[in-house]
Amino acid sequence: MTKQALEHRDREDRLYVERVQSGKGQRVAEALADIKWTIRHIPQAIEIAGQELASRYARSILGPLWLVIGTITFIGAFSFLGTFLFKMPWTTYLNYLCAGIVYWQFIQTWLIESASMYPSSQVALHSTRTPTSYIPVTLLLRNLLVLAHGLPIVAVVAALTATQPVLWYMIPFSLLMGLLLLFPIGALLGFLGTRYRDTVPALSTILGFVVYVSPVWWDDSQVKGLGRLIVDLNPVYYLLRVLRDPFLGVMTPLPIWLGAIFTAAVLWGLLAVVFVRFRRMIAIWV
Amino acid sequence: MSEIDSLQASAEAAPSAPNVEGSESGQPRRALLRNIGSPEIDEAHVWMSKVGLTFPTHLDDTHSIKVAMLRAAGLTSKHRNKRPKVVLRGINFHARPGDRIGILGRNGAGKTTLLRMIAGIYEPEVGRFQRNGSIVPLLNIMLGMDxxxxxxxxxxxxxxxxxxxxxxxxxxxxxxxxxxxxxxxxxxxxxxxxxxxxxxxxxxxxxxxRADIYVMDEWIGAGDARFFDRAAKRVENWIHDDTIVFLGTHSDGLVREWCNSVLVLERGGQVAWCDVEEGIALKNKILLEP
Incomplete structure (x- = not known):
């Protein structure tokens, strides 16, 4: 490897020493150095994520508690409506809806913010060396902080209302699988959204109807016949199955798990190619 | 010819330089004193050899339906200008501890782009670039302020x-x-x-x-005279500390005070890397050209 990114603390004043050498055929080495920097700076990324969330609620009395209040109010009100529509027991539907909505809000915010993550950190990208991989990691951490306000509600609701015992031990795995699927999608959208600024409006439009054709707030078990295709051909359905099933006390079938792992592998491969090829262009495109 | 080929070709050909480049007292003297080949040293340094960079120009084109229709009707030029803009070409220098390089040139000559490249924000498209040492870019001191x-x-x-x-x-x-x-x-x-x-x-x-390398771009804005003096004193401390300083500026006075060599840019090309007075004279000469 011609490029060595030696980054070590030798003296108090000399923070890091690095060697940058650029030329043809070094993209992979540079991409690895980029990722290495990001991994080393994850503690700072967590602090930045927390600070961004806090500054969003500056001068607010309840602060991020609004995230919890908002979720509870919406789910509480909507669950009554859904109970009449779907003729399900209120508690069963509440559990289903709660997990679906909390995860869907996380997915939607992550995807839409991803598409504008580089343009919105344009100042930082143009005034200091900001590795390309650092931006999606901080964004994901911030969204995970928001999710951390919603998941306890889901857990409490599930513990109180689940008709089958909640599969607590599966939740970390299901969350990890979800992130392995969502991170590369968001990171790819980051590249796309920086190059083509139509991405954000297009994505908002698409997600606006995806929420209706996906079983986020309606129960897919009631869909039969030809309409079943809407469910079976919908990738969001499988993502939601992986994320939501443990809270419903359902073991996600093995084919869905295998499909999710395969899809994640493809997405990460695609991301690796795009990252190595276009990483340098981000500072120019923004 | 692809964009990279043309960029390389332009990097080979020296940028049109008014008489200074190649003169006996100018840039080559430094080049002779210091081996310009790939440095394999462990001290802090910044080294660039035939570095070039282009920016795509088609990103900001309007893609409106109106334009597309006009184009189809032959009422406007059929071909969009897809040739990338060369923002840097043929940059060659080797900065070592104690070097304080003023980067001069008129607006749009590539000063900020070069400073950003030194800071690691833009990566070179062609050529070779090596940087060793901790770096503090002072391109935007307001970064991260809430x-x-x-x-x-x-x-x-x-x-x-x-x-x-x-x-x-x-x-x-x-x-x-x-x-x-x-x-x-x-x-x-x-x-x-x-x-x-x-x-x-x-x-x-x-x-x-504290760092080995500082990159500064016209940064002293607000602040009263007392503060300016203190800021200047702090910068002078670095100067005595054997650091490498890059200063992009339009101020001849600042360059005379702080720098010991000058890199003159014109339309993205490096015109000269020379002594301070020579560089300032050359820059002022370029400013008079149309």
Missing amino acids: GFLSGLENIYARGRYIGLSKVDMESRVNDIVEFCELGDDILRPVRTYSSGMVARLAFAIATSV
């Missing part, structure tokens, strides 16, 4: 943005607070500060980190 946080909290916030941990920052806080002379105001939100106070705080934070 108006709702207090001055003190902003010190830590800025540290996070440049990748420093809380422990790293704690050892610097006293120095920063002392330098910016804000007194008890340091505990109040930054949005209540005057612009001069913000500039003082930002400058104190940005310059609190």
